[in-house]
Amino acid sequence: MDANIYQHFRSDERPFIDMVQDWIEQVNMQYAPVLTEFLDPRQAFILETLVRQETELSFRFFGGYEAAERRRCLIFPDYYEPTQEDFExxxxxxxxxxxxxxxxxxxxxxxxxxxxxxxxxxxxxxxxxxxxxxxxxxxxxxxxxxxxxxxxxxxxxxxxxxxxxILTPKDGWTEENTTVSSLRLDNVIASIFNISRQRAKQLIETGKVKVNWTPTQRPDFVLDLLDIVSIRGFGRLQIQGLEGTTKKGKARLNLGVLRK
Known part of the structure; x- marks a missing residue:
């Protein structure tokens, strides 16, 4: 793997990148499929980015139903034909x-x-x-x-x-488009849920916010594509698209938002 691949992702994502590389190497060496555990959307994005660099490998995601948020991935040689049972x-x-x-x-x-x-x-x-x-x-x-x-x-x-x-999930997700001055966690939360930056910072520092199901107490955490943010008492949001910047330098975002 090109060592420069790290520069495209966060430093704390390096262990997962290394894990994906191990899975890829295992498929290449054994010429047999490898099944991952359940991945969040951000991890799935990283995996897809890396596997697409391997011209003789394919992959498929499945989480039990079509709209699944958390999914397992099967990485396999291009000759292999996966079935639903393969995802276990x-x-x-x-x-x-x-x-x-x-x-x-x-x-x-x-x-x-x-x-x-x-x-x-x-x-x-x-x-x-x-x-x-x-x-x-x-x-x-x-x-x-x-x-x-x-x-x-x-x-x-x-x-x-x-x-x-399978149940038909009752879901209140809505698609929203907005602009924000930065992708800092506290700034995005404040902008989307219409609260002050100080209030957003307080929620983060008191452990009421998770990014990709992992608690974070860093208001300056910079969000990226497909990150999911959960805010206790407010709801959830997902960065579904980064649409460039405005003339004033603000970031254009396409979001999925679930409000409580």
Whole structure:
């Protein structure tokens, strides 16, 4: 791999770049497919960028359904024909007493992570407003069924579900276009959610903001293409397009925004 590839990405993304390179080398050496764990959109972008440099390799993403946010990737020799089964993803329904409690994405994810499962083994968590489903890597499906018996103080049961019964997610994402003076995390949050820069900085420094599912307390963190930002109490945003700059030097952004 060209060492200069690092300059196109953030310094903290180097370990992931090295991991992708190891996967590529493994496919080239063994001439057999390699399946990744679940990747967030930014990681998928990096992987695609690197694999496209390998003329004899192909790749395909799948997260259990067409609009999946978190997806596994199969990297394979160009002769190989992948199937859905190659992605080794299981779907579970979350059975819980609906009359007595309300679940949320955060509660479910927290309970799953609390069992010791790494985030990389978990795909999307989806809901139609009442029912909940979660996509998981097949290799931990048995473990998760045994370990997840409560979400908070509520007893639950995870039941394996066929792909034909996937819920239609109830989603409030909207597409927005805007301009910002910079791609600093605090600036983008303040601009999109119409709060002061100081308020945005406070949210970040008190641990209420995640970038690509990882907590960050750096207001000066510079966002990039396909980053997803979660702001507790406000919602989420994704940088879906960088559309150049205005005459005054402001960045034009295409965004997906989910407001609470």
């Amino acid at each position: 993803i299981e779907l579970f329904n979350v059975h819980y007493p609906k009359k007595f409690t309300v679940l949320s994405h955060g509660k479910i994810l927290g309970s799953l992570i609390g069992t010791g499962i790494k985030r990389e083994f978990l795909g999307d968590i989806i809901s139609d407003g009442e029912n909940w489903q979660v996509f998981v890597a097949k290799e931990i499906s048995h473990y998760i069924q045994l370990q997840v018996t409560k979400i908070g103080n509520v007893k639950v049961r995870l039941e394996e579900q066929s792909y034909v019964d």
